[in-house]
Amino acid sequence: MAKELNLKTAEIEKISHIDYFNIAISVDCVIFGYDNKELKVLLIKSDLEDFSGLYSLLGDLVRPDEDLETASYRVLIDRTGMDDVYLEQVHTFGSIGRHPSGRVITTAYYSLIDVKHHKMQLNHNELHWHSVKDIQRLAFDHKAILDTCLNRLRQQVMEHPVVFNLLPEKFSLRELQELYQAILDIDLDRRNFRKKIAIKDWLVDLNEMEDDVPHRPGKLYKLKPEFRKKTTLQKSSVRQADAY
Amino acid sequence: MAKELNLKTAEIEKISHIDYFNIAISVDCVIFGYDNKELKVLLIKSDLEDFSGLYSLLGDLVRPDEDLETASYRVLIDRTGMDDVYLEQVHTFGSIGRHPSGRVITTAYYSLIDVKHHKMQLNHNELHWHSVKDIQRLAFDHKAILDTCLNRLRQQVMEHPVVFNLLPEKFSLRELQELYQAILDIDLDRRNFRKKIAIKDWLVDLNEMEDDVPHRPGKLYKLKPEFRKKTTLQKSSVRQADAY
């Protein structure tokens, strides 16, 4: 049994490739945003007949001359106009039957963007922000992809300063706490939350105040620049190894 | 700019696929073992000229009619003879230049096997166990893949009962502690370690003793069957979403 299956990586160059190039590879981006105290995700109406009425994530086939990350980054730029974006690979979904038109393996990324950013503009009328909590079904296996990415995001948020990519540059601690609550779908104690954030030492006090609230304004903060970490695009795959 | 790049997932079926099938997809398996108080990984000598003298991970191209997991599982069975194996996807490496013979995107899995298992047999004379600590360079980007997988394993180990896949069915607490120490590359306090393991309630006391040690024998334990979790093969990609 082992014999006929025994095909070494090192022999790739020696075999006929033909049979192996019947698989397409795509990227799908779970683009998270935050608005109105809710975690959102950017979806587009599927125009595949198999999924009529359903929404899907944003993705595209990977071109032979671009990295996976370049491809996801391209999708992001195309769809949102944003070009300095947090992007993280999560998982690759490769079931045989996952795409009705043929064999397509997809690598899922999630990204975090500020929906109010001045560069932000949706390029398609069927492109909309949806509340993550309300999503029941999506086209393809995109619901599973969304769930996987949401779980990964939840893992990250208390350990790493990533959620700031969802906020405008200046924000109050209340806004930050509401964001955490939206992502984790739990309530947090205000005093404990503030203590925890203070200990991390991620923030700079801007000595400015909110000015658009109908109650006592809070102080404004921003993320310390050294914690800003957007895409890993500029670096090689070795960088990916360091990411943990 | 957005126009010419604007290729929707949903349009895959409408375009000519030709250009997109110039990418091959492979899996690479970081097969961890444990022997002689050291964490090992199974490597094969590369027979690509570009990497002469270097070792590489075990991998293979994915066939158009098999899932990613099926492909890794096939590599595992072919190379080790083992057919009930812990397997977990870690990351997909897709840099343009990562493979000298062409564009190959690879999804990395790590797996944990008992090197002393009776079914275990290496099918190739250039296939050997290497101490993870001693590995400096590997062919392709395999060192980065190994590092990424090792980091993932280290993350998993204290939270989830996975390391038992590296041990024979019966083991002593000393063996278990030595294994954790080998994986994490740190020393652990014996009393604290035993307390921590006791709290997790993963183990069954077999009421048996070690009988091959030159000192006072320790009790033998096994993992409670409900924590045995090998491959996710039998389930669909939805399962992958649950994995977090």
Next chain:
DNA sequence: TCAAAAGTGTTGACTTTACACCCATGA
């Protein structure tokens, strides 16, 4: 003056770490 949120500390419960002695076995 009311409503809303800002801002702020302490206590008790729990978790984590550091640490040492006697015991059982085989050589």
Next chain:
DNA sequence: TCATGGGTGTAAAGTCAACACTTTTGA
């Protein structure tokens, strides 16, 4: 009888969770 590891508990430090009152502002 010696060497090796088995087996066990406690105290101190640190972390986490629960909880309430006064202040500031805008309406």
